[in-house]
Amino acid sequence: MLLRIATYNVHKCRGLDGRTHPGRIASVLKTLNPDLVALQEVVGAGPRGKGQEEELASRMGMEGVLAPARILRGHLYGNAVLSRLPIHHHRTYDLTRKGHEPRFCQRVDVILRGHRIQIFNVHLGTAVKERNWQAEKLLACLSDPAARGPKVIVGDFNEWKKGPATRLLAENFQSLDLRPFLKWRRTYPGMFPIFHLDHIYYDGPIEIMHAEVPRTLSSLLASDHMPLVADLHLRLRG
Numbered sequence: 591m592l593l594r595i596a597t598y599n600v601h602k603c604r605g606l607d608g609r610t611h612p613g614r615i616a617s618v619l620k621t622l623n624p625d626l627v628a629l630q631e632v633v634g635a636g637p638r639g640k641g642q643e644e645e646l647a648s649r650m651g652m653e654g655v656l657a658p659a660r661i662l663r664g665h666l667y668g669n670a671v672l673s674r675l676p677i678h679h680h681r682t683y684d685l686t687r688k689g690h691e692p693r694f695c696q697r698v699d700v701i702l703r704g705h706r707i708q709i710f711n712v713h714l715g716t717a718v719k720e721r722n723w724q725a726e727k728l729l730a731c732l733s734d735p736a737a738r739g740p741k742v743i744v745g746d747f748n749e750w751k752k753g754p755a756t757r758l759l760a761e762n763f764q765s766l767d768l769r770p771f772l773k774w775r776r777t778y779p780g781m782f783p784i785f786h787l788d789h790i791y792y793d794g795p796i797e798i799m800h801a802e803v804p805r806t807l808s809s810l811l812a813s814d815h816m817p818l819v820a821d822l823h824l825r826l827r828g
Contacts, residue, residue: 620649682697
């Protein structure tokens with residue numbers, strides 16, 4: 591069973607040219623043709639209309655769910671998941687550390703040929719001690735007895751170099767190694783990526799078949815991050 595998954599910090603759909611353009615983000619995603627997309631920094635519904643996750647889902651022909659962590663200028667704001675697969679379950683885990691910006695982990699369970707696959711969409715904080723605390727908290731969320739079956743943990747981990755948070759996750763889960771697939775493995779900032787902030791971790795009978803960070807003009811301009819996409823082979827019976 592194959593699952594094509596992408597993670598993308600869309601920066602409120604505001605590109606490096608200063609334009610807020612959800613349609614451009616959708617165009618980048620369409621070229622990737624994912625089954626499931628984990629988005630960070632998404633502006634949801636509010637006084638000025640529907641949420642960006644709704645518009646992107648409509649343009650992509652997918653189902654979209656938002657996990658708001660806070661209010662931004664009257665609008666919901668947080669992570670979102672778009673999926674072509676049926677969404678069986680949706681919940682959030684609070685990763686907010688006192689004194690810092692609210693952060694949530696979004697969990698979406700999708701059904702692939704009768705099997706439940708759990709997707710965890712995260713956006714960790716910018717402070718080192720905050721991220722370390724959040725990584726410990728995230729591990730507790732991932733060990734939730736109700737969260738059984740294959741797990742995929744994706745998102746923006748905000749570590750400019752390999753640090754305690756990414757090391758902790760790598761010690762407990764398998765991690766996507768981009769070296770076999772890409773010469774250029776950085777995802778931030780968009781026009782000239784020099785940092786690898788966006789990661790994919792996984793647990794269960796999963797094999798990474800392919801991964802890419804598309805370097806097109808649109809993907810370079812559409813956000814301050816590049817999207818990261820991977821093809822997963824799930825060795826599931828039935």
